[in-house]
Amino acid sequence: MALLEVRGLKLYYKTVRGPIKAVDDVDFSVEKGETLGLVGESGCGKSSVAISIIRLLPRNVEVYEGRIFFDGIDLMQLSEEDFRRKIRWKRISMVFQGAMNSLNPVLKVGFQVAEPLVVHQNMDKEEAVRRAKELFKLVGLPPDFVERYPHELSGGMKQRVVIAMALALNPEMVILDEPTSALDVSIQAQIMNLLKSLKRELGLSMIFITHDIALASDICDKIGVMYAGQIVELSSIENVLLSPKHPYTQKLIASVPLLRGDRVPEFIPGAPPDLVDPPPGCRFHPRCPHSDGMRCVKDVPPMVGVEGDHFVRCWLYSGGLK
Amino acid sequence: MTDLLLELQEIKTYFYVRKGLFKTMTIKAVDGASISIKKGETVAVVGESGSGKTTLGKTALKLVTPISGKIIFEGKDVTNLHEKDLKWFRRKAQMIFQDPFTSLNPYMTVRQIIEEPLIIHGFDEKEREERVFKALEDVRLHPPQDFVKKYPHMLSGGQRQRVGIARCLVLEPTFIVADEPVSMIDASSRAEILFLMRSLQKKYGMGIMYITHDIATAKFFSDKIAIMYAGKIVEIGETQKVLKNPLHPYTATLIEAVPDPDPKNRFNIRKVVPGEPPNPINPPPGCRFHPRCEFKVQGLCDVEEPPEVAFEKGHFVKCWLHTEKARKSA
Numbered sequence: 001m002a003l004l005e006v007r008g009l010k011l012y013y014k015t016v017r018g019p020i021k022a023v024d025d026v027d028f029s030v031e032k033g034e035t036l037g038l039v040g041e042s043g044c045g046k047s048s049v050a051i052s053i054i055r056l057l058p059r060n061v062e063v064y065e066g067r068i069f070f071d072g073i074d075l076m077q078l079s080e081e082d083f084r085r086k087i088r089w090k091r092i093s094m095v096f097q098g099a100m101n102s103l104n105p106v107l108k109v110g111f112q113v114a115e116p117l118v119v120h121q122n123m124d125k126e127e128a129v130r131r132a133k134e135l136f137k138l139v140g141l142p143p144d145f146v147e148r149y150p151h152e153l154s155g156g157m158k159q160r161v162v163i164a165m166a167l168a169l170n171p172e173m174v175i176l177d178e179p180t181s182a183l184d185v186s187i188q189a190q191i192m193n194l195l196k197s198l199k200r201e202l203g204l205s206m207i208f209i210t211h212d213i214a215l216a217s218d219i220c221d222k223i224g225v226m227y228a229g230q231i232v233e234l235s236s237i238e239n240v241l242l243s244p245k246h247p248y249t250q251k252l253i254a255s256v257p258l259l260r261g262d263r264v265p266e267f268i269p270g271a272p273p274d275l276v277d278p279p280p281g282c283r284f285h286p287r288c289p290h291s292d293g294m295r296c297v298k299d300v301p302p303m304v305g306v307e308g309d310h311f312v313r314c315w316l317y318s319g320g321l322k
Numbered sequence: 323m324t325d326l327l328l329e330l331q332e333i334k335t336y337f338y339v340r341k342g343l344f345k346t347m348t349i350k351a352v353d354g355a356s357i358s359i360k361k362g363e364t365v366a367v368v369g370e371s372g373s374g375k376t377t378l379g380k381t382a383l384k385l386v387t388p389i390s391g392k393i394i395f396e397g398k399d400v401t402n403l404h405e406k407d408l409k410w411f412r413r414k415a416q417m418i419f420q421d422p423f424t425s426l427n428p429y430m431t432v433r434q435i436i437e438e439p440l441i442i443h444g445f446d447e448k449e450r451e452e453r454v455f456k457a458l459e460d461v462r463l464h465p466p467q468d469f470v471k472k473y474p475h476m477l478s479g480g481q482r483q484r485v486g487i488a489r490c491l492v493l494e495p496t497f498i499v500a501d502e503p504v505s506m507i508d509a510s511s512r513a514e515i516l517f518l519m520r521s522l523q524k525k526y527g528m529g530i531m532y533i534t535h536d537i538a539t540a541k542f543f544s545d546k547i548a549i550m551y552a553g554k555i556v557e558i559g560e561t562q563k564v565l566k567n568p569l570h571p572y573t574a575t576l577i578e579a580v581p582d583p584d585p586k587n588r589f590n591i592r593k594v595v596p597g598e599p600p601n602p603i604n605p606p607p608g609c610r611f612h613p614r615c616e617f618k619v620q621g622l623c624d625v626e627e628p629p630e631v632a633f634e635k636g637h638f639v640k641c642w643l644h645t646e647k648a649r650k651s652a
Contacts, residue, residue, distance in 0.1 A: 035588075156598055184370035184535065184599070185576060185579045185580055186576065186595055187598060188579065189578070189594045190596075192592065193591050197591070213509075214580075214582055216583075217581060217582075217585055218588060218592070220588065237588070241583050242585065253583060255513055256509065256583055257539050257542050258582050259537065259538045259541060259582055264542060265512075266513060267511055267513040267514035267517070269514070271478035271479070271480060271481070272508070
């Protein structure tokens with residue numbers, strides 16, 4: 001059985017214009033030790049999936065439903081208090097987008113890493129800082145950096161601190177939301193190497209959220225491509241990158257400028273839809289070169305399996321176009 | 323050479339920050355950079371944050387004045403011209419900004435945004451309208467009469483950036499600095515904006531300085547590439563040649579750090595340089611890259627600044643590895 005299983009997840013936000021359907025019927029699973037990449041453009045709902053799993057929702061949530069099983073536990077049935085005590089940070093933790101810039105400037109970074117140990121495991125402060133030193137070593141920071149303040153660290157080091165924080169309670173799963181998007185490319189490569197070695201050494205399961213499908217290929221075993229609140233294609237990284245099925249995935253891959261190839265990058269005309277009022281039928285149809293103007297416009301395509309474990313949400317693969 | 327548009331010669335742009343009551347610190351944002359741009363040519367300036375690439379772009383437009391060096395634009399030295407003698411230059415040299423979400427005034431319509439430079443330069447109303455519509459056609463915001471009335475919030479990121487490009491085009495510039503024009507735009511639309519800039523360049527023949535941290539887009543949308551590190555241009559040459567045969571260890575690192583989408587990537591640990599770019603207040607002596615360089619020659623790279631070496635025609639590198647001196651001391 002998969003470590004994490006998400007079925008029919010929905011997350012809508014309340015606004016004056018009507019609900020924003022940020023996550024609309026999303027299914028996926030993550031096995032133990034596996035890394036799933038969620039890839040999509042800004043506003044496609046990938047971060048909303050993350051906060052739904054770790055249940056850190058803003059106040060304006062209108063709909064939050066579906067089923068999330070973690071190691072056999074139905075997370076949606078847990079009370080807020082149980083979720084906080086048993087799951088969040090202890091078993092599933094998260095590295096938030098831009099988290100390195102939200103470190104508390106007046107506290108030493110070592111204490112900030114040790115804090116969850118004091119709160120969750122009733123460790124005394126000295127012991128917790130000792131553990132923080134071990135964590136620093138794990139993420140490639142000198143242990144005596146626990147005594148430093150955030151302004152004394154560079155961007156890459158702060159990102160390492162934030163990763164150490166997520167690992168403090170030995171979680172089985174870490175959600176990483178754009179963990180390198182604020183970093184320079186040479187530092188990004190360092191952090192990706194760190195994540196790869198953590199994945200291998202600790203057998204961590206990860207959900208890696210990014211807009212950069214090339215970066216996802218650096219760590220992910222499986223990829224879910226998101227468009228307008230839905231996963232449109234889900235399979236192993238080999239399947240998605242080498243034989244993409246959904247027209248959106250094909251276009252997304254074609255839009256990556258290759259440094260080691262001569263293929264000229266393409267682009268997708270138009271812009272992603274407004275999630276208050278997404279297009280009927282397939283949400284990609286207004287930008288899709290294959291849209292038949294009939295079925296694609298009227299009916300929502302189901303998620304179907306092609307060639308075993310390769311799932312795609314497109315009429316081309318379920319009954320064909322009209 | 324008549325097709326030379328802009329020449330930056332040994333530009334040094336420093337900033338001074340007060341520290342405490344009496345101390346001032348010097349930030350050497352650009353520290354001796356030379357570049358020339360021809361008509362109809364795109365030169366990419368690639369570097370990480372803090373490398374001085376944006377400052378170099380602003381200096382080229384004389385939005386900041388360098389402390390030394392020369393800016394020669396269309397054969398005239400504009401380095402120390404007073405602002406009131408620069409109006410002709412301001413018309414010819416324009417900028418496209420990074421963030422299309424903050425560089426357009428939310429209270430102005432698309433027409434007002436694009437029209438403003440024309441008002442400043444004293445065009446009459448009829449010509450203003452003609453030029454606004456032409457610029458919108460040029461950036462493919464069809465039909466223009468629908469777009470002129472819109473406000474920025476009604477547009478997508480890509481459309482906003484096209485308004486930014488239209489604003490820069492109305493004065494018919496011959497030189498454009500595009501500072502990270504696509505970094506805030508979704509990956510799927512980046513190529514669209516860059517293709518648009520390319521086609522406008524073909525039509526009007528302007529020279530473009532394309533400032534970016536993304537070496538992969540530079541590969542497809544520039545003729546020449548300059549790699550900046552800590553205020554210096556460490557390598558410059560034709561884009562295809564530099565990428566195929568990077569001479570500076572830093573250039574090679576930048577290329578190595580960028581993944582292509584390949585499922586095999588996840589099994590490899592990427593070769594990376596340790597450490598981070600230096601602080602421009604107190605850069606390391608000698609070659610600024612030496613603390614991170616795996617090929618550094620002790621007693622040379624950390625002491626003396628490397629000279630600029632011509633590798634082949636138009637391909638220059640600032641690195642001791644390509645000099646006689648290093649071979650002797652190695």
